Amino acid sequence: MTLDVYDDYQVIETLRSHERQMSLYSSGSNTKVKVSKHEANDQGLSEAVDIAPKDNMWDESPDMLMRYAVMFGRMDSIFNLMKEWNTGVTIPDNCYLRWGRDWDRDGEYNDQTFNDYPHVELIYKDK
Ligand SMILES: [Ca+2]
Numbered sequence: 001m002t003l004d005v006y007d008d009y010q011v012i013e014t015l016r017s018h019e020r021q022m023s024l025y026s027s028g029s030n031t032k033v034k035v036s037k038h039e040a041n042d043q044g045l046s047e048a049v050d051i052a053p054k055d056n057m058w059d060e061s062p063d064m065l066m067r068y069a070v071m072f073g074r075m076d077s078i079f080n081l082m083k084e085w086n087t088g089v090t091i092p093d094n095c096y097l098r099w100g101r102d103w104d105r106d107g108e109y110n111d112q113t114f115n116d117y118p119h120v121e122l123i124y125k126d127k
Contacts, residue, residue, distance in 0.1 A: 005053065005055075005063075005067060006067060006070050006071075008053060008054045008055070009051050009052060009053055009054060009071055010051065010052060010053075010054045011049060011050070011051050012049075012050035012051060012052055012118055013038065013049070013050045014038065014046045014048070014049050014050075015038065015039075015040060015045070015046040016036060016038035016039055016046065017039070018035075018039055021033075021034065021035065021036045021038065021039055022034065030116060032114055036048065037121040037122065038050075047121055047122040048119060048121035048122070049119075049120050049121075050118040050119055050120075051071065051075075051118055051120060052068070052071075052117070052118040053067045053068070053071070060117075065101075065117070068101065068117045068118075069101070072097075072099040072101070072120060075097060075120060076097050076099075079091070079096075079097050083095075092124065094124050094125040094126050095122055095123070095124055095125075096122070096123050096124075096125065097120055097121070097123075098120070098121050098122075098123045099119070099120055100115060100116025100117060100118070100119030100120070100121075101115050101117055105123075
């Protein structure tokens with residue numbers, strides 16, 4: 001089996017300390033918030049992951065944006081199937097994935113000024 005460009009992704013970062021978050025925020029990097037879902041939740045886990053195509057994560061060409069869209073579409077589909085099926089993993093009904101390309105989750109990609117293509121996080125509808 002040969003991997004094509006739509007199968008070749010890498011995890012960039014998951015759990016992040018608050019110190020690292022503040023360092024990224026202060027450095028003027030792509031991080032826009034002082035508190036992140038990458039930081040440990042009450043259970044010591046990250047609720048965010050940065051994942052990107054292996055060859056060039058900051059390329060914003062149409063081809064690369066399509067690769068990100070395919071990546072998130074697959075993640076979201078699998079996540080929703082895990083919620084529906086008896087997989088042994090308990091996922092609350094109000095829990096969803098949110099992609100840094102569509103912060104308000106309305107399926108419209110041109111309604112935000114800050115895009116974080118590699119970023120995917122858990123959100124809870126009632127929080
Ligand atoms: Ca949107």
